[in-house]
Amino acid sequence: MKTEDEGSSEGGVTPAAERFAASTAHTAAVKRLIPGGAHTYAKGDDQYPEGMAPIIERGWGCHVRDIDGNEYIEYGSGLRSVTLGHGYEPVVEAVRRSIGDGVNFVRPHVLEREAAERLVDLIPSAEMVKFGLNGSDTTTGAVKLARAYTGRGMIAACRQHPMLSVHDWFMITTPMAAGIPTDIESRTVQFDYNDPESLARLFAQYPGKIAAVILEAETIEPPAPGFFAALRRLCDENGALLILDEIITGFRWHERGAQFIHGIKPDLCTFGKAMANGFPLSALAGRREVMRLGGFVDDVDRVFLVSLTAGAEPWALAAMLAVIETYEREQIAERLMKTGAELRAGLEQVIADAGLADHLQLAGRDCNLVYVARDAAGAPSQIFRTLFLQEIVSRGVLAPSFVVGAAHDAETTARTIEIVAAALPAYRRGLEDGPEAVLRGRPVRPAIRPRG
Structure with missing residues (x-):
């Protein structure tokens, strides 16, 4: 990377305006063409320090290079989807071979059966599967199935899980509800994770109206003992379906x-992200009795389920089969946990050594680490998150989270720990003298917000 290790806020370092000149110019130009400047809100330049939002040119393993020539160790690749690393050859080769035989035929491809059989064998609750392109199509498909199966209209969604779908039934619960008719607001109600009583109250308040309960298996907070058993019991007692969003947890x-x-x-359950190592593929799976409503049925009305021109493309299914083979051959899930645990231990040590354990903290399962930046009063702070990002990005770590992949090894994690240690004095200075003494631009902002 074209920066010195001393950091971005001390003397003798190439100014950010010079190091990120091409990326900044690109971002300004693309905002005239693409609303928000990116096709994924979480990838927007507002999620990075001002003037330090790199535009990626290429990646290999857990490394990427931007159009200014800066190189980074990257974490959370593909919003957690690239678990095997960029350009992972067995997956790339499987896709290459498949594409060479044609794409998007007028009838289903032979791989669809193999892929469906493989996934049904793999997922404990799966009896049938429908492939899609993204997580939102599959969670919304699950919601439609639940409504048709139960004859009810309401959905109970977990309040602590911020992105269950981009479709109206969920987005109405978020700050970005513009463009959604307000008359659907009452159709989605919310309960709290690890609080089955909050769900029980909803069932009591809306008897016979809730079609399904939907949530992720786990985000930052692990499930409390008995929590999912309680949800299963409440759903059974009240005639609702339990939908498990495994878009992130599956294959991680x-x-x-x-x-x-x-x-x-x-x-019903949904999968995506890592199942094809970043290639667009998702899956809705579950009980045959429910899933069949999206097929050819005569006894009830059919559900228009996931139906996409590019659905179940053979190259995407080939990628998935290569991913599954790699996971089983190389025990990838165990490696992600081991690497994440080693990274966590090293980062927590240097943070503690700097006296900042109350202000910069790691959270989540070892394979899915995020960090929480806190201000001098100990409150979560976007300003101090920005300051931390400013310091690590300038040194060659691109980490909106510390979510590892299989390409992260002892060398890259050790280098990451060194870079974080070098960044901490600036964080300390921000606490002591105020962040304005170190931060050079506006703070990052929540990706899901109503304005600005």
Whole structure:
């Protein structure tokens, strides 16, 4: 990277305006063409320090290079989807071979059966599967199935899980609800994670109206003992379906999903992200009795389920089969946990050594680490998150989280720990003298917000 290790806020370092000149010019130009300047809100330049939002040119393993020539160790690749690393050859080769034989045929491809059989064998609760392109299509498909199966309209969604779908039924619960008719607001109600009583109250308040309960298996907070058993019981007692969103946990917690780790028994579940190492593929799976409503049925009305021109493309399914083979051959899920644990231990040590354990903290499962930046009063702070990002990005670590992949090894984690240690004096100075003494621009902002 074209920066010195001394950091971005001390003397003798190339100014950010020079190091990120091409990326900054690119971002300014693209905002005239693309609303927000990116096709994913979490990838927007507002999520990075001002003037330090690199535009990526290429990646290899856990490394990327931007159009200014800066190189980084990257974490959370593909919003957690690239678990095997950029350009992972067995997956790339499987895709290459498949594409060479044609794409998007007028009839289903032979790989669809193999892929479906493989996934149904893998996922404990799966009896049938429908492939899609993204997580939102599959969670919304699950919601439609639940409504048709139960004859009810309401959905109970977990309040602490911020992105269950981009579709109206969920986005109405977020600050970015513009463009959604307000008359659907009452159709989605919310309960709290690890609080089955909050769900019980909803069932009591809306008797016979809730079609399904939907949540992720785990984000930062692990499930409390008995939590999912309580949800299963409440759903059964009240005639609702349990939908488990495994878009992130699947192929990261375990190739068989977090449902395998935690013994969860959903009626429907959704997978995406890592199942094809970043290639666009998702899956809706579950009980045959429910899933069949999206097929050819005569006894009830059919559900228009996931139906996409580019659905179940053979190259994406080939990628998934290569990913599954790699996970099982090389025990990838165990490697992610081991690498994440080593990274956590090293980072927590240097943070403690700097006296900042109350102000910069790691959270989540070892395979899915995020960090929380806190101000002098100990409150979570976007300003101090920006300051931390400013210091690590300038040194060659691109880390909106510390979510590891299989390409992260002892060398890259050791280098990351060194870079974080070098960044901490600036964080300390920000606490002592105020962040304005170190921060050079506006703070990052929540990706899901109503204005600005």
